Amino acid sequence: MTPKLPLVLAALGLTLVAPATMAKDLVVGWAETNDTLNPVTTGKRNSGPILSNIFDTLVWLTPDFKVEPLLAKEWSVSPDGLVYTFKLRDDVKFHDGTPFNAEAVVKNFEYIFDKNTQSKISHGLLGPCKTAQATGEFELTVTCEKPYGALLAQMGEPYLGIQSPKAIAEYGADLGQHPTGTGPFKFVELLADDSVVLERNPDYNWMAPSLNHEGPAEIEKITFQIVTNPQARVSQFQSGQSQVMQQVPGLHWKTLGASGRFNTYEVPISGLGIFAPINASAFPTDDPAVRKAIMYAVDQTGVVQLAEAGVYPPSHTPLTEGLLGYDPSIAEEYSYNPEKAAEVLKAAGWTMGSQFWEKDGKTLSLKITAIADKAHYMALAQAIQGYLAAINIDATLEPLTAPAWTAANIAGEMNLTPLQYIAVDPDALRFWFTDGQYFNWSHWSDPAFTALLDKAVAEQNPAARADIYEEAQKMLLDQAVVLPIRQNLDLTMSAKNVTGITWSGGGFQYFGAAKIAD
DSSP states (O other): OOOOHHHHHHHTTOOOOOOGGGTTEEEEEEOSOOSOSOTTTOOOGGGHHHHHHHOOOSEEEOTTOOEEESSEEEEEEOTTSOEEEEEEOSSOBOTTSOBOOHHHHHHHHHHHHOGGGOOOHHHHHHTTOOEEEEEETTEEEEEOSSOOTTHHHHTTSGGGOOOOHHHHHHHGGGGGGSOOOSSSEEEEEEETTTEEEEEEOTTOOOOOGGGOOOSSOSOOEEEEEEOOSHHHHHHHHHTTSOSEESSOOHHHHHHHHHHTSEEEEEEEOOEEEEEEEBOSSSTTTTSHHHHHHHHHHOOHHHHHHHHHTTOSOBOOSSSOTTSTTOOGGGGGGGOSOHHHHHHHHHHTTOEEOSSSEEETTEEOEEEEEEETTOHHHHHHHHHHHHHHHHTTOEEEEEEEOHHHHHHHHHHTOOSBOOEEEEOSSGGGHHHHHSTTOTTOTTOOOOHHHHHHHHHHHHOOOHHHHHHHHHHHHHHHHHHTOEEEEEOOEEEEEEETTEEOOEEETTTEEEOTTOEEOO
16 A cells, blocks of 8 residues: 555655645544444444544434434424334435435334344344334334333434435445445545545534534544554654544553643543453353452552553443443442452362462463453453462463454353443443343343343333442342443544544544634
């Protein structure tokens, strides 16, 4: 691939001065490649922010999880919680000129639930609400098989961005190479390992109310430059070749932030945070005492300090701060206490051998896996491994490629692994801790726990829902099937003249209201 001209000039020690006509162009140093820009079939968190700038959703979810109008002007819910009626905007067109209307949304639902589509995230976000019907040109009903209190918030995730029905029909399996939405920016080019280029949608004039912006975006062009190496991303930003940097490494976040030369954004990514599911079906973590000993043995504050310069808040609860049902009072369930870890093991019949704990002739030896090319996950795994070694648990770290890592998790060929999961509603616990779910990588389920989640998602009173999710989290901690590690933040930095970067609920950066000062 031909090197980018700015990078070549920088390597030669030359300065590139952008012409005045480029003043409204933005380069964003982006940390990960994209699998596809089809919101229905992508499985990547880092594709979400790019999608949120191309596609609008029916509703906008604010960073504090308030649901606002976007493509839907207003909505109502039937008393039984089964039918949602949406009044849609009548002044919107897709980027290809196709009119937006209720029938377009119906086509999106049909596409999501078509088995040939192989939907990833979006299928689950709609839950039991699978039927959409156009009851007028700009009126839509969505019918659920059972009440689903998570629906409205989850409709604000970019994985439910509304796509042009013409594009769906025309491009088929190649739809992700031709993303066509109604958002503030139009797609120009995708080079999977290099960049994603967007240009301003000049007809855009329906931004969410809380963004306080009328008319099209001020930025004319955005280039998401893929720079997976953290140090290279920092160097690109410091040299001025990018004006925004995503996923700033911890040490650089401290030093560059302290300089006062840049704007800093701690973008909160809601959901389950950074955590490690603990496999309840494989030796030795099939023993609840071993799982509880792990919980007592790991100091989350120390892990974050060792692995990530202490820049992230530690987490001690299954749900992240700010999400419905988050309860700080349960954070003390497992305070760091290595002596307590040893007591729990002794009470369960484990005895200290020459080097490690033993029971029934078996050594307390477990496997931690991590994605080899994800430096932060590797660093977290190594820190956890160190804390377990300190209480004489033999923990082996096995770095794996992403496909091998996924396969090992599904097969239960690990004891714990650090990862993240993004969600805007606490019903996300269902995907990780109920039977038959793709992400049940703890390989644990309990009918009583599932019943709690069913009760919570059918409840229409938010306060009552929150109480049930607090109870559900206590059950997960009591069973010790999840090790919370830290809150999930996307540390983002921009040049001083770039302002107005915001994000939707869940932590998806949005540039529709951003500005570049002259």
